[in-house]
Amino acid sequence: MAGYKVAVVGATGAVGRTVVRVLREREFPISELRLFATSRSAGSTVQYGDVQVEVMEMKMGDIAGADFAFFCATGDVSKEFAPGLASSGTVVIDKSSFFRMSPSVPLVVPEVNRHQLAGQRGIVASPNCSTIQLVVAMKPIHEMSRIKRLVVSSYQSVSGTGLDAIEELISQSKTSLDGGIVSPRVYPRQIAFNVLPHIDSFDPSGYTGEEMKMVNETRKIFDEPGMRITATTVRVPVIHCHSEAVTVETEAPLDLDGVLDSLGSAAGVVLAREPGSYHTAVECSGRDEVFVSRVRKDLAFDNGISMWVVADNLRKGAATNAVQIAECLAGS
Amino acid sequence: MAGYKVAVVGATGAVGRTVVRVLREREFPISELRLFATSRSAGSTVQYGDVQVEVMEMKMGDIAGADFAFFCATGDVSKEFAPGLASSGTVVIDKSSFFRMSPSVPLVVPEVNRHQLAGQRGIVASPNCSTIQLVVAMKPIHEMSRIKRLVVSSYQSVSGTGLDAIEELISQSKTSLDGGIVSPRVYPRQIAFNVLPHIDSFDPSGYTGEEMKMVNETRKIFDEPGMRITATTVRVPVIHCHSEAVTVETEAPLDLDGVLDSLGSAAGVVLAREPGSYHTAVECSGRDEVFVSRVRKDLAFDNGISMWVVADNLRKGAATNAVQIAECLAGS
Numbered sequence: 001m002a003g004y005k006v007a008v009v010g011a012t013g014a015v016g017r018t019v020v021r022v023l024r025e026r027e028f029p030i031s032e033l034r035l036f037a038t039s040r041s042a043g044s045t046v047q048y049g050d051v052q053v054e055v056m057e058m059k060m061g062d063i064a065g066a067d068f069a070f071f072c073a074t075g076d077v078s079k080e081f082a083p084g085l086a087s088s089g090t091v092v093i094d095k096s097s098f099f100r101m102s103p104s105v106p107l108v109v110p111e112v113n114r115h116q117l118a119g120q121r122g123i124v125a126s127p128n129c130s131t132i133q134l135v136v137a138m139k140p141i142h143e144m145s146r147i148k149r150l151v152v153s154s155y156q157s158v159s160g161t162g163l164d165a166i167e168e169l170i171s172q173s174k175t176s177l178d179g180g181i182v183s184p185r186v187y188p189r190q191i192a193f194n195v196l197p198h199i200d201s202f203d204p205s206g207y208t209g210e211e212m213k214m215v216n217e218t219r220k221i222f223d224e225p226g227m228r229i230t231a232t233t234v235r236v237p238v239i240h241c242h243s244e245a246v247t248v249e250t251e252a253p254l255d256l257d258g259v260l261d262s263l264g265s266a267a268g269v270v271l272a273r274e275p276g277s278y279h280t281a282v283e284c285s286g287r288d289e290v291f292v293s294r295v296r297k298d299l300a301f302d303n304g305i306s307m308w309v310v311a312d313n314l315r316k317g318a319a320t321n322a323v324q325i326a327e328c329l330a331g332s
Numbered sequence: 333m334a335g336y337k338v339a340v341v342g343a344t345g346a347v348g349r350t351v352v353r354v355l356r357e358r359e360f361p362i363s364e365l366r367l368f369a370t371s372r373s374a375g376s377t378v379q380y381g382d383v384q385v386e387v388m389e390m391k392m393g394d395i396a397g398a399d400f401a402f403f404c405a406t407g408d409v410s411k412e413f414a415p416g417l418a419s420s421g422t423v424v425i426d427k428s429s430f431f432r433m434s435p436s437v438p439l440v441v442p443e444v445n446r447h448q449l450a451g452q453r454g455i456v457a458s459p460n461c462s463t464i465q466l467v468v469a470m471k472p473i474h475e476m477s478r479i480k481r482l483v484v485s486s487y488q489s490v491s492g493t494g495l496d497a498i499e500e501l502i503s504q505s506k507t508s509l510d511g512g513i514v515s516p517r518v519y520p521r522q523i524a525f526n527v528l529p530h531i532d533s534f535d536p537s538g539y540t541g542e543e544m545k546m547v548n549e550t551r552k553i554f555d556e557p558g559m560r561i562t563a564t565t566v567r568v569p570v571i572h573c574h575s576e577a578v579t580v581e582t583e584a585p586l587d588l589d590g591v592l593d594s595l596g597s598a599a600g601v602v603l604a605r606e607p608g609s610y611h612t613a614v615e616c617s618g619r620d621e622v623f624v625s626r627v628r629k630d631l632a633f634d635n636g637i638s639m640w641v642v643a644d645n646l647r648k649g650a651a652t653n654a655v656q657i658a659e660c661l662a663g664s
Binding site: 123149150151153155169171173174177189190193194195196197198201202203204205206207215228229230232234236237238239243245247275276278279280281282283293294295296297299300301306308 | 481482483485487501502505506509520521525526527528529530533534535536537538541558561562564566568569570571575577579607610612613614615617623625626627628629630631632633636638640
């Protein structure tokens with residue numbers, strides 16, 4: 001097989017660079033790779049295996065003809081370019097939030113709802129990072145007994161914001177350790193040695209965009225519009241990987257050993273089964289799986305389970321999930 | 333009034349030093365101040381206002397006769413010395429966990445259950461840091477409608493572990509920023525640029541001691557043994573102040589404006605009322621109040637409220653609460 005013509009839009013950002021790396025690592029069959037960014041980044045290069053690939057300024061004519069286009073830029077870029085590309089035959093895998101809630105666009109995490117890719121061309125949306133790891137961990141439970149309620153608190157790394165946020169955490173940490181005064185730039189408050197209950201913008205109800213993404217995307221992925229979900233999403237001074245404290249209430253009571261067995265054999269899940277064993281962000285960095293630990297009978301619900309869920313937000317939470325979608329479609 | 337004879341046991345630790353500072357700041361009437369620690373720390377000094385007070389090795393004979401003794405050492409020290417002191421007339425305010433769940437010992441947060449101090453001498457226990465800020469924020473809600481259920485995720489600073497943990501976070505952060513390899517010593521894993529779902533030891537059910545303290549102490553303080561509470565307590569790379577994401581379900585539906593009014597006028601609470609306004613650990617450091625923000629109707633419960641609660645764990649979470657208990661008893 002000669003491979004596919006692949007385009008990556010937003011290739012110089014944190015997610016775009018990781019898509020290029022993951023395409024190479026997973027040996028996605030590529031006959032031609034074109035990388036795009038804004039004019040500011042055009043001319044720079046991104047590493048694909050041993051090759052430095054030059055980045056071009058984003059132009060419709062240069063992307064047209066691609067078999068797969070990964071959109072890792074803003075929603076505005078997806079809005080402008082994705083529909084035209086899709087109608088000319090390119091499969092657009094969109095990491096932006098723009099099309100996620102469109103009824104005609106599937107929102108896919110392959111371990112959870114790859115069936116929604118059947119016969120699909122056009123635009124496929126990849127969910128938000130914090131949603132992806134949640135639904136991978138919840139899927140085996142939802143199969144055992146329908147989920148009634150989810151309460152999630154997140155501990156999200158700065159790489160979810162982008163490369164400038166990583167730089168801000170590092171420079172603020174140095175300044176702070178040297179006794180200097182920190183001047184926030186990317187985040188509204190100091191992120192070094194601090195935690196911010198604020199990701200994305202606030203709506204009048206008091207929830208943030210990030211929290212509502214977790215609510216709405218999870219419902220769509222499970223096709224359960226009535227699932228009761230609440231979230232508090234929090235930025236923490238961690239470089240890579242999001243962690244989540246999750247409490248789930250199911251319709252029927254669940255046996256803890258049964259839950260552990262299901263999680264232990266679930267696609268894409270690495271389980272730490274023993275009480276006292278757990279995963280942390282630092283160890284999960286660079287990994288593609290969703291790491292589940294601290295699984296226990298919940299104390300607040302008769303039919304409740306609590307757990308700790310960690311995943312690399314740039315990989316499974318973004319790039320790897322997008323490439324997995326492409327693999328599903330390439331194989332079909 | 334001449335003032336009281338006051339002893340502080342464990343005076344060189346993070347909490348003990350803060351008790352001495354808070355006694356001075358709040359002008360607790362003192363005629364004699366004696367500071368105690370292990371033999372290792374004896375001879376060092378702790379600052380009380382402009383005075384350097386020498387620390388003595390802990391000996392029963394030297395504490396006897398104190399009107400108030402603040403125990404800021406381990407549970408073993410409290411177990412050995414507190415009962416004898418209490419029976420000879422000293423009021424022991426115990427910051428260790430040893431007596432907290434004893435039925436004969438009141439567990440007190442003055443804003444919540446100061447009535448349990450009426451006529452009390454002997455031992456009074458001060459709750460765990462993460463419990464104190466939770467119950468101060470929950471008290472006005474519990475008064476509006478009985479709390480059925482609480483789901484708490486914490487973001488706890490390293491100063492809760494002690495001065496050596498602050499040192500570890502700082503040194504690991506420097507090592508990490510310099511590209512070096514981190515060797516954990518105080519914590520079981522790297523704490524710099526990481527979050528650990530592990531505070532205190534694990535029990536066979538999968539909960540940690542810290543989580544069960546939050547469950548059991550909250551029930552005792554509210555005198556609600558059936559209150560359903562679950563917690564995930566997490567250490568974050570923050571120096572001072574614990575933050576908590578709290579979801580509360582009440583028996584009756586609550587009007588959000590009514591909840592905000594109650595919180596806004598509650599003793600010891602500072603409320604950020606507007607959606608989008610919030611407090612973070614860095615700004616609350618050194619403060620004595622409990623900071624409540626992001627108060628919103630919860631999406632997972634019909635009668636639910638979610639919020640973000642921050643307090644300085646060494647002050648309101650430990651030293652200030654202990655000194656407030658002494659103030660209540662001194663005034664009575």
